[in-house]
Amino acid sequence: MFDQVLIAEDQQSTNFWVQQTLKELEITNVKYAYYCDDALLRLKNGVRDGAPFDLLITDLSFVDDGREQQLGDGAQLIRAARDQQPDLKVLVFSAEPSVAVVNGLFQELAIDGYVHKGRTDTLDLKTALESIAKGRKYIPAAFQQAVRNKNAFKFSNYDIAIIGQLAQGTFQKKIPDYLKEQGMKPTSLSSIEKRFNQIKESLGFTKNEQLIAYCKDRKII
Numbered sequence: 001m002f003d004q005v006l007i008a009e010d011q012q013s014t015n016f017w018v019q020q021t022l023k024e025l026e027i028t029n030v031k032y033a034y035y036c037d038d039a040l041l042r043l044k045n046g047v048r049d050g051a052p053f054d055l056l057i058t059d060l061s062f063v064d065d066g067r068e069q070q071l072g073d074g075a076q077l078i079r080a081a082r083d084q085q086p087d088l089k090v091l092v093f094s095a096e097p098s099v100a101v102v103n104g105l106f107q108e109l110a111i112d113g114y115v116h117k118g119r120t121d122t123l124d125l126k127t128a129l130e131s132i133a134k135g136r137k138y139i140p141a142a143f144q145q146a147v148r149n150k151n152a153f154k155f156s157n158y159d160i161a162i163i164g165q166l167a168q169g170t171f172q173k174k175i176p177d178y179l180k181e182q183g184m185k186p187t188s189l190s191s192i193e194k195r196f197n198q199i200k201e202s203l204g205f206t207k208n209e210q211l212i213a214y215c216k217d218r219k220i221i
Contacts, residue, residue, distance in 0.1 A: 001025055001133045002089075004051065007032040008039035008058035008077060009093070014117075018057060018093065021125050036062060036071035040080050047085055055132065056081055060094040060101075078109050089132055093117065093125065099204040100214070102143055108217070113138030153202055155220055158184055162192055163199075164221040167212045172196075 005027055009015040015032050022030050031053075033039035039058070046052045060074040071077050078090055092105055095117040105111045113128040115121055115138070128138040155163075161184060165175045172192065179187040186192075196208065205211050215221045 001129065002027055002054040004029045004031070004046065004053045005055045005057060006030075006039060006042055006046075006053045008036060008056065008074065010034045010059065010062045014059075018125070021122060022129075025126060025129060027129075035067065035069060036073065036077040037069050039077055040071060040084070043081050043084055043088070052085055053088065055089045055091060055129075057091045057093055060092060060096050075105070075109065078105075078111065082109075091115065091128055091132060091138075093121075099143060100210060102139075103204075106137070106139070114140065114143070116140055116143070153199075155199075155215075159195065159199060160215075160221055162195065163211060163215050166196075166208060167216065167221055 005022060007015055007018050007030065009018060009032065012034075015034070019030055019032065022028075031042055033042055036058075039056070043053060043056070056078070058074040058077055062069075062073055064072070071080060074092060074094070078092075081088055081090070090109070090111045091113040092111055093115045096102065097116070102114050105114060112132045115124045115128050124140050128140075131138040161179065161182065162175055165178055166172065170178065173189055175192050176187045176189055179185070179192075196211075200206065200208075200211055203211065203214065205214070212221075
């Protein structure tokens with residue numbers, strides 16, 4: 001399965017529970033860290049000593065308890081860890097409910113699996129570990145359809161036009177004027193607002209800024 005695993009989790013009870021789950025799968029060489037900086041140091045030391053970790057299991061959110069840290073969350077840890085060890089497998093174990101955030105972890109950070117903390121997380125964690133060990137990505141069933149929907153969403157020329165204007169700083173109430181100049185319809189403000197809401201709902205976003213960032217990252221605009 002895995003020879004060496006590192007757990008980055010700031011809650012003692014969760015950290016202990018994950019260790020027990022690994023033991024049930026006969027993974028016994030397990031280290032842990034309560035802070036992202038400490039986790040990165042362990043990873044660096046592993047590479048330095050010629051005994052790199054095979055897998056990083058990390059939460060996304062870490063409570064700020066006043067200790068000064070260079071890395072404040074799991075996403076930053078993943079980026080820093082991959083700089084040190086590009087082939088490191090990464091499993092995110094988090095309560096993050098947003099499909100948009102989870103999809104971004106796969107698309108932008110190339111994580112190998114995501115397990116949502118919840119009712120079936122013990123079974124999901126074991127299944128994820130087995131899948132990753134076999135070289136497969138793991139996405140929990142509750143997220144699979146939503147992620148597929150996001151990846152399959154098709155932006156029309158109209159969508160690109162109105163999102164592009166918003167990204168350029170055009171006030172929403174001014175976009176109808178632009179559409180009229182371009183001969184595009186519908187041009188009413190209510191139609192534009194309705195379309196923005198439909199796109200955000202389909203992609204799992206709640207803010208225009210999230211939609212703009214998503215489109216820029218994928219060079220849609």
